[in-house]
Amino acid sequence: MPYYQTWEEFARAAEKLYLADPMKVRVVLKYRHCDGNLCIKVTDNAVCLQYKTDQAQDVKKIEKLHGKLMRLMVSKETHSGSMETD
Amino acid sequence: MVLLENDSFLTELTRLFQKCRTSGSVAITLKKYDGRTKPVPKKGHPESFEPADNKCLIRASDGKKKISTVVSTKEVIKFQMAYSNLLRAHIDGLKKKDKKSKSKKTKATQ
Numbered sequence: 398m399p400y401y402q403t404w405e406e407f408a409r410a411a412e413k414l415y416l417a418d419p420m421k422v423r424v425v426l427k428y429r430h431c432d433g434n435l436c437i438k439v440t441d442n443a444v445c446l447q448y449k450t451d452q453a454q455d456v457k458k459i460e461k462l463h464g465k466l467m468r469l470m471v472s473k474e475t476h477s478g479s480m481e482t483d
Numbered sequence: 484m485v486l487l488e489n490d491s492f493l494t495e496l497t498r499l500f501q502k503c504r505t506s507g508s509v510a511i512t513l514k515k516y517d518g519r520t521k522p523v524p525k526k527g528h529p530e531s532f533e534p535a536d537n538k539c540l541i542r543a544s545d546g547k548k549k550i551s552t553v554v555s556t557k558e559v560i561k562f563q564m565a566y567s568n569l570l571r572a573h574i575d576g577l578k579k580k581d582k583k584s585k586s587k588k589t590k591a592t593q
Binding site: 419422423426427429450452456460461470 | 500503504505506507508509510511512513514515516517536537538539541554555556559563566567570571573574575576577578579580
């Protein structure tokens with residue numbers, strides 16, 4: 398389970414993974430104040446992408462990505478396959 | 484696992500962050516939710532369930548206490564604003580980058 402070195406790569410891979418199968422993917426955010434670090438993980442139980450940071454400047458990026466994925470999840474997307482409600 | 488309303492969830496999440504300031508971690512999980520309340524039926528049984536497409540499940544835990552909430556399209560805007568503010572307010576123990584050696588850049592990300 399590799400930790401990505403650059404935020405850019407992680408963000409791109411995470412969004413791609415989510416769009417491939419929205420129902421499977423989950424996003425986990427773990428914050429440790431005592432150690433002063435934040436870790437974000439995006440996985441579909443087959444692939445696991447992780448990014449860790451102790452920099453305050455990354456908090457905003459992580460929180461934005463989190464919000465973006467949240468909005469993707471609640472938006473009614475017309476995606477092929479799975480859910481057909483007739 | 485306690486399922487809460489969006490507002491109660493945010494209040495409890497604030498408490499989790501405050502509790503874990505001296506030790507421990509706060510884990511938040513976000514996942515797309517299709518509104519199931521019953522387990523997936525076995526093969527051969529008809530799936531008498533219409534999946535909803537506009538909800539997501541948010542869980543939070545400090546290792547001991549677990550809370551969760553469901554957010555749907557109507558609530559997401561309000562929830563996301565409050566949630567972002569909450570994260571930014573509490574996730575503040577991280578290192579601030581100040582490069583004294585090279586060029587003096589005062590808070591580039593604003």
